[in-house]
Amino acid sequence: MPGPPACTRAAALDGRYVLVFEKPDASPEEIFGLYKRQHIIEARFRNFHSDLSVHPLWLQHDHRIRALLLLFVLALIVYTLLELCAKRVGLEGPHYPKMTTREMLFIFGHVRLKAIRIRGRPPQYELVLAPAQHALLNALGFPDPITYLIRPP
Numbered sequence: 001m002p003g004p005p006a007c008t009r010a011a012a013l014d015g016r017y018v019l020v021f022e023k024p025d026a027s028p029e030e031i032f033g034l035y036k037r038q039h040i041i042e043a044r045f046r047n048f049h050s051d052l053s054v055h056p057l058w059l060q061h062d063h064r065i066r067a068l069l070l071l072f073v074l075a076l077i078v079y080t081l082l083e084l085c086a087k088r089v090g091l092e093g094p095h096y097p098k099m100t101t102r103e104m105l106f107i108f109g110h111v112r113l114k115a116i117r118i119r120g121r122p123p124q125y126e127l128v129l130a131p132a133q134h135a136l137l138n139a140l141g142f143p144d145p146i147t148y149l150i151r152p153p
Contacts, residue, residue, distance in 0.1 A: 044076055085140050107132050 010121040054055050059065050083101045091099035127145055129137075137144070 031110060044080060082140075089139055089141070091139055093134075107136055 019031055019035055021034075023031065023147055059068065079101050081153075086099040086101070086104065093099040093103045095103070107130075110130075111133070114126040114128060116124045116126065129145075
């Protein structure tokens, strides 16, 4: 038995969103997609507004403050790009359906670098990665990091 006419009219609008936007050439699906991804941008702003534990001695000059903020923004960009790469290749995390950057950083929390020194020769380095670290780099399509540690002759 249907309810009163006012309830029936109100139920017809269930599941609808009212979004105000300034993109006249965008389709409703595109606008709704942007709205659904809004939480990602807000999460990055939460990261940006988190506490920075830096000794005040280093922040007495404006150029140092600007440099610190630049490094922080660059780190957030790398953080976001890592998450995007993991999403594109379909990596799954142990706790969530997708691999998060925080989980990737946890995997790389311990990395060993061996320095081999022989008299009369420049030092050589060997990066020792765990199997999980190798698997993650291969899945993301990143080159072997040792290529960045070897100095050209």
